[in-house]
Amino acid sequence: MIDTLLTHDNIALAGDLANRIDANTSAITETTFLSNNLWIMVAAALVFVMHLGFSALEAGFVRRKNVVNILFKNAMIIAIGLLSYWLCGFGLMYPGEAFSGSFFGFAGFGLNPGETGQTSAYGDYTYYTDFIFQAMFAATCATIVSGAVAERIKLEAFLLFSTLFVAISYPITGMWKWGYGWLDALGFYDFAGSTLVHSVGGWGALAAVMLLGPRLGKYTSKGIKPIPGHSMPMAAIGVFLLWFGWYGFNGGSVLSADPAGVSLVFVTTSLAAAAGAVGAFLTSFTLFKSHDLSMVLNGILGGLVGITAGADQMSPNEAVIVGLVAGVIIPISVVAFDKAKLDDPVGATSVHLVCGIWGTLAVGLLGSKAGMDQFINQLIGIGAVGLFTFTFAFLLFFLLKKTIGIRVHDEEEDRGLDIIEHDMSAYNL
Amino acid sequence: MIDTLLTHDNIALAGDLANRIDANTSAITETTFLSNNLWIMVAAALVFVMHLGFSALEAGFVRRKNVVNILFKNAMIIAIGLLSYWLCGFGLMYPGEAFSGSFFGFAGFGLNPGETGQTSAYGDYTYYTDFIFQAMFAATCATIVSGAVAERIKLEAFLLFSTLFVAISYPITGMWKWGYGWLDALGFYDFAGSTLVHSVGGWGALAAVMLLGPRLGKYTSKGIKPIPGHSMPMAAIGVFLLWFGWYGFNGGSVLSADPAGVSLVFVTTSLAAAAGAVGAFLTSFTLFKSHDLSMVLNGILGGLVGITAGADQMSPNEAVIVGLVAGVIIPISVVAFDKAKLDDPVGATSVHLVCGIWGTLAVGLLGSKAGMDQFINQLIGIGAVGLFTFTFAFLLFFLLKKTIGIRVHDEEEDRGLDIIEHDMSAYNL
Amino acid sequence: MIDTLLTHDNIALAGDLANRIDANTSAITETTFLSNNLWIMVAAALVFVMHLGFSALEAGFVRRKNVVNILFKNAMIIAIGLLSYWLCGFGLMYPGEAFSGSFFGFAGFGLNPGETGQTSAYGDYTYYTDFIFQAMFAATCATIVSGAVAERIKLEAFLLFSTLFVAISYPITGMWKWGYGWLDALGFYDFAGSTLVHSVGGWGALAAVMLLGPRLGKYTSKGIKPIPGHSMPMAAIGVFLLWFGWYGFNGGSVLSADPAGVSLVFVTTSLAAAAGAVGAFLTSFTLFKSHDLSMVLNGILGGLVGITAGADQMSPNEAVIVGLVAGVIIPISVVAFDKAKLDDPVGATSVHLVCGIWGTLAVGLLGSKAGMDQFINQLIGIGAVGLFTFTFAFLLFFLLKKTIGIRVHDEEEDRGLDIIEHDMSAYNL
Amino acid sequence: MKKIEAIVRLSKFDDIRDALADIGVLFFTLSDVKGFGLQKEKRVYRGSTYDPDYIARLQIDILATDDKAGEIVKTIKEAGRTGKVGDGKIIMFDIDKVYRIRNEEEDKDAI
Amino acid sequence: MKKIEAIVRLSKFDDIRDALADIGVLFFTLSDVKGFGLQKEKRVYRGSTYDPDYIARLQIDILATDDKAGEIVKTIKEAGRTGKVGDGKIIMFDIDKVYRIRNEEEDKDAI
Amino acid sequence: MKKIEAIVRLSKFDDIRDALADIGVLFFTLSDVKGFGLQKEKRVYRGSTYDPDYIARLQIDILATDDKAGEIVKTIKEAGRTGKVGDGKIIMFDIDKVYRIRNEEEDKDAI
Ligand SMILES: Nc1ncnc2c1ncn2[C@@H]1O[C@H](COP(=O)(O)OP(=O)(O)O)[C@@H](O)[C@H]1O
Ligand SMILES: Nc1ncnc2c1ncn2[C@@H]1O[C@H](COP(=O)(O)OP(=O)(O)O)[C@@H](O)[C@H]1O
Ligand SMILES: Nc1ncnc2c1ncn2[C@@H]1O[C@H](COP(=O)(O)OP(=O)(O)O)[C@@H](O)[C@H]1O
Numbered sequence A, B, C: 001m002i003d004t005l006l007t008h009d010n011i012a013l014a015g016d017l018a019n020r021i022d023a024n025t026s027a028i029t030e031t032t033f034l035s036n037n038l039w040i041m042v043a044a045a046l047v048f049v050m051h052l053g054f055s056a057l058e059a060g061f062v063r064r065k066n067v068v069n070i071l072f073k074n075a076m077i078i079a080i081g082l083l084s085y086w087l088c089g090f091g092l093m094y095p096g097e098a099f100s101g102s103f104f105g106f107a108g109f110g111l112n113p114g115e116t117g118q119t120s121a122y123g124d125y126t127y128y129t130d131f132i133f134q135a136m137f138a139a140t141c142a143t144i145v146s147g148a149v150a151e152r153i154k155l156e157a158f159l160l161f162s163t164l165f166v167a168i169s170y171p172i173t174g175m176w177k178w179g180y181g182w183l184d185a186l187g188f189y190d191f192a193g194s195t196l197v198h199s200v201g202g203w204g205a206l207a208a209v210m211l212l213g214p215r216l217g218k219y220t221s222k223g224i225k226p227i228p229g230h231s232m233p234m235a236a237i238g239v240f241l242l243w244f245g246w247y248g249f250n251g252g253s254v255l256s257a258d259p260a261g262v263s264l265v266f267v268t269t270s271l272a273a274a275a276g277a278v279g280a281f282l283t284s285f286t287l288f289k290s291h292d293l294s295m296v297l298n299g300i301l302g303g304l305v306g307i308t309a310g311a312d313q314m315s316p317n318e319a320v321i322v323g324l325v326a327g328v329i330i331p332i333s334v335v336a337f338d339k340a341k342l343d344d345p346v347g348a349t350s351v352h353l354v355c356g357i358w359g360t361l362a363v364g365l366l367g368s369k370a371g372m373d374q375f376i377n378q379l380i381g382i383g384a385v386g387l388f389t390f391t392f393a394f395l396l397f398f399l400l401k402k403t404i405g406i407r408v409h410d411e412e413e414d415r416g417l418d419i420i421e422h423d424m425s426a427y428n429l
Numbered sequence D, E, F: 001m002k003k004i005e006a007i008v009r010l011s012k013f014d015d016i017r018d019a020l021a022d023i024g025v026l027f028f029t030l031s032d033v034k035g036f037g038l039q040k041e042k043r044v045y046r047g048s049t050y051d052p053d054y055i056a057r058l059q060i061d062i063l064a065t066d067d068k069a070g071e072i073v074k075t076i077k078e079a080g081r082t083g084k085v086g087d088g089k090i091i092m093f094d095i096d097k098v099y100r101i102r103n104e105e106e107d108k109d110a111i
Helices: A002-061 A064-093 A127-148 A155-177 A182-186 A194-212 A232-254 A259-288 A293-308 A316-339 A348-365 A372-402 A410-415 A417-422 B002-061 B064-093 B127-148 B155-177 B182-186 B194-212 B232-254 B259-288 B293-308 B316-339 B348-365 B372-402 B410-415 B417-422 C002-061 C064-093 C127-148 C155-177 C182-186 C194-212 C232-254 C259-288 C293-308 C316-339 C348-365 C372-402 C410-415 C417-422 D010-022 D066-079 E010-022 E066-080 F010-022 F066-079
Strands: D002-009 D028-036 D043-045 D048-050 D055-064 D089-094 D097-100 E002-009 E028-036 E043-045 E048-050 E055-064 E089-094 E097-100 F002-009 F028-036 F043-045 F048-050 F055-064 F089-094 F097-100
Touching (some): A002 A127, A002 B232, A002 B259, A002 C002, A064 A155, A064 A417, A064 B259, A127 A194, A127 A348, A127 B259, A155 A372, A182 A372, A194 A348, A232 A259, A232 A293, A259 A293, A259 A316, A259 C127, A293 A316, A293 A348, A316 A348, A316 C064, B002 B064, B002 C002, B002 C232, B002 C259, B064 B127, B064 B155, B064 C232, B064 C293, B127 B194, B194 B348, B194 B372, B232 B259, B232 B293, B259 B293, B293 B316, B293 B348, B316 B348, C002 C127, C002 C232, C064 C127, C064 C155, C127 C348, C182 C372, C194 C372, C232 C293, C259 C293, C293 C316, C348 C372, C410 C417, C410 F010, D055 D066, D066 D089, D066 E097, D097 F066, E010 E055, E010 E066, E055 E066, E066 E089, E066 F097, F055 F066
Antiparallel strands (some): D002 D055, D028 D055, D028 F028, D043 D048, D089 E097, E028 E055, E028 F028, E089 F097, F002 F055, F002 F089, F028 F055, F043 F048
């Protein structure tokens, strides 16, 4: 009887222990959730720094008379980017399971975490963390355009374009892959957005540059007349900050703080950037017999853009190759665009479009996903996203050109956008 | 008998299991503690970045001849802030339970983590984490003053003022709320310091500006003669860095890495900043027919200051409203201060004082705490802190004015503080 | 029988519970591992920011005509540093247990995480995290040299030197302590690298400065003619960023996110930096009757370098002393090097070498390790590392001097390295 | 020999340089100056509209032989003209001597 | 016609401009120059005290008719004077021709 | 009285200043100018090689009495010479009046 009692007690005790174990298990889930979520938030803040990086880089690469303008655009882009992503971008890009495999979907306006959005039931991070991390990405694609159209675009036209580009075009193609749309179903791979973010920005930049035409005096009868940026230190600071932010961009794209995953991404990202610098250094020295800082800076960015699609799929050695190739591409691409009289003051098309394409293709050539099938999927993804984005951007810019106009008058361009659009100078006594 | 033995074994086994469960439970506590603490440390580092942000913003908004001076002041402020907070500020602001609900308390000089301060027994973070996070905040209020008094204050007077302001005034009013003093008991709410940090800095700035008088040549018989800052890029970089740092300022003020809490704060902070930019953009364009970068930059800061009091209480939509209103306030307030001939080169009073008040009031109007009672509590808090701080700052500056003097001679002001106080120029060949 | 059954069930149940407890225990290990690893990765990103800090500081402290050159060098250094550390540096510095207590070892080229490198079996962080954190450190020592040799060194010579310095010299002496070599066995203590990183860079800088000679026109028959840096704001921004990055440099060197350990390090690091500012402020004002911003900035760095060796061993009060002394040392040391006609444009030898030595000695004088034995060990470590590094650097530079040459022609120096080596200017219209 | 000093618009500099090159004038000295004149610009800073008083301009200094001077003035006038207020001024005055530092050439030979 | 060149203190520029405006001289050209003269300044950088050799100054160039020139010089002298070493210099010399680029006005009409 | 304007190399300025000091000329005015001349420089930016058209130069303005002027010119020529294209030019012309702003000294006394 005593025994029986004891065993009954045992059962109760075991039940009690089981409850306590369950409590521990869910506490562990919560604490892992807390750490994962923390990393994605920190990563979001790092991606924010990229907007500062872009601002500094672009400001450094334009002339003194257009510096206020580029800063104004970049300050407004991040604001517009966040607000439009809050309004509809997030809903368009992540429409939910119902739209899996499709071309378009919409979860509705604004944010709606629902019952469980802010709990671990939502995933490795909260709904709001998800939103803010994605929102920081969104504005990036417009910032890329901003640099390419610098020094000649009308402010209103640019702001209108950016709003629609970030609010509509970017989330639609983003949904194709990251929102579980058709490209995802197909097997297209783009880890952190060589195509979905950088090439998208690059296509927008290309469309804009084609419709805008070059800056006055860039392509003369006597050949190309380079227009040096007004501050190399500012550009260099911008690139370092972009590199710093990229740890959040790529590292956060693991979508958890998984030690193996994130640390590999840190290594591949770092080595690709470093190799990009070396590739651009050697190539530009070979081609131009000069140690061109602007090329090395673009080479770093090229390496970063290049590794972005496969940062989690490459070994360190492969990352070095991806970066090196990107670095080699940069000087060649910059010169090629110039030959084609496509005037891009900051090299956004070379860095984001060309290296974005290279990086996306690299996933089919190197790393754990390499293979013919993957390569074809990568090509389809690049083509589809490119076609949609270029068409969208081209039509939108064309419409703006025919209506409000996209380019300032020659006289205004000559005087500089700072005085014309902002009635102020970047530098004063 | 065997049974009995078994059951006895069972009991032993159960005890063993229970011990192991307990070990797990406390290990979970430790690991959660580790993660929470990690976030607050990272947040402290981010708040540190704000000092760089302030330095760059203020340096950008003054003339070339006063740049070394403003940088010198800002470098010394963070040093003085940390040291004085170590010496007595922390003890004054967090005097301990014994002083709950009171107006004043003191835990003693220096740091004393005690037996348990560095363990999870202390809370979600260690004593030293607590100190360093709070210490980073403390210096902020003096930095705010630094911008407003730029280009004309005597260095010694300013350093003396800052030391006493950070060491005494700031922790006393801080204690009223965050140190569990009377305002906390009353129900006043100020999440991350719209009032306790930003308005405090703003009141100090106002007192100083009133006693100092405007810069030479600012208010002439022919009207206001604006004195443009010497470098808009530097100001813009400063604002982006402040925004970045604000993720630590507001995000860290959750005082844990709680995923739901911190991610909401990230979203409200981001959206308010973005809305602040848009609000200032639209208002300044409407009022002045110009795209004034300096207003958009101040608008971003206004939005950030505005959301600071209720960043954890607002929904994303409400955060947009708070930010938008702050952005609208900025241009109006800047002009109003100028009309009142209160010369504030960087707009510190508009950004930190006016938007600080707006943000604190907003907690009573919007968000989960909104209500008449709360609104009145907010008014009381704003009034009490304002009265104390303004009086303290005014008297201190008045004393300094009557003794060592607070303003450089006209000739020195004309020549610039860099040569006069530092025998050097900010820019050289 | 029922009882027996029950007890048998109990045993099964207990086994089940034990398994679930074990699962929890290892889940806890994983989540703690995840958080620790996260911190070291974030710390690595912060150390990366130091390279931006160095770039800005050094760019600010040179003349306009050499700004592109210094930026180019710094951009290449981080690239070279990461790549050479990947190629062989990591293998030389952490050769593995087999080489414990020895002077030299090599684990082989490239990275090899092995089976368990990316799991918690490796330690508190993954193999790749280990690599990237260490790799970020490695490039630092070359960056330190970069500032000291600025404005007159040949680009190729510098890049060659840096590659070999980072790939060979730095990891060998690093191995002596951090790779469990003979200095570690001896009891030498250097928490985050006052000696292993900063003094190493400083010795390299000293050797280079001795062989290079001063900049033209610095030491004239009429005395020292200071050559002011071209941009104090850039230098100040650099110092703030270095301070920010130091939270990763020192904080990450705890090698886990241990709350007590890291938070103490944050406090000691912050207070030492602050005290360094105050020490340099007071000393330079006493000596030169001037508020020299460049000294205060160096004072902050001196405080940071000083605390680096014992950041985890000092109490806050002791940290203040360490920083204060470092701050006092700076102006005296800068003047002494100038008297010795060792021309160091950025003060790298004073900041990194002298304060590095001071900080390493301080571990024997203050804090929990203080004592005669420790002091002697510290002296041995300083001497051994200094001897090896200085010899290595001196011989290498000497070899370069006799072969490709290390210094540009006087005319080229006069014209500036930007035009001579890079065919471009830092600032344009 | 004459010295010609022309205060011109920034935006017209390229045209002027090309026009000068066409008449064989490839050597001159340029400086940044601030012109206080009839032309005004609007500036807005922190809500206050103001006039910065001056406009950035370029000063072109050309040394010329007496016979060439007239043509140079004419060229600058034509290439630098927009017809709107603010086109600038040209002055001309006699100088005693011109020396080339590089060698011992003087006056006409040195120009 | 005369050209007047005045090297003045930065700090006196506003006074000079106002004084010139009072006598109807609203048009002139300004440039930043470095003055090497009697006045010295102290600089300290990284522990070494030195003299930067020069002081930043402004050069005001005014074209004037012969009858107006004297008044202009007098005005600048009065408004620019502090009485301390370093107030600067004014020179005046004859010029042959003044042209207005905007139209065909010359000499007196162009000033 | 004469005004001497010398356009010189940046790299030769220190030598010139020292040489001038040796002959007792301590006072002058310096400005940054851009020289368009024979000397060319190579620039590379983003893969395109180009010629920036001008070279940064310094203009030294010295007021001198007639008897001193020749010596000054000679000094600048000697100290400023490298013998390579681009050494620069010196011009000299008569001025009517020199005033010292600080007091009522004029002409020779004011130099
Ligand atoms: N009297 C003067 N003395 C010196 N410079 C003058 C004088 N008048 C005009 N200038 C210069 O010529 C520039 C153009 O003159 P402005 O009056 O604006 O128009 P316009 O050339 O059409 O007459 C001014 O900005 C100024 O630099
Ligand atoms: N001989 C000169 N030639 C050219 N400029 C001169 C000459 N003497 C003086 N100056 C200019 O006048 C400025 C003021 O002269 P300075 O000797 O300092 O005092 P003061 O005007 O009281 O005589 C100098 O900085 C310099 O720019
Ligand atoms: N005709 C001219 N008018 C004005 N400045 C001139 C003239 N010719 C030369 N210069 C100035 O003199 C500088 C040196 O002249 P340059 O032709 O390069 O070589 P060099 O002095 O050897 O003849 C030029 O950069 C320019 O500033």
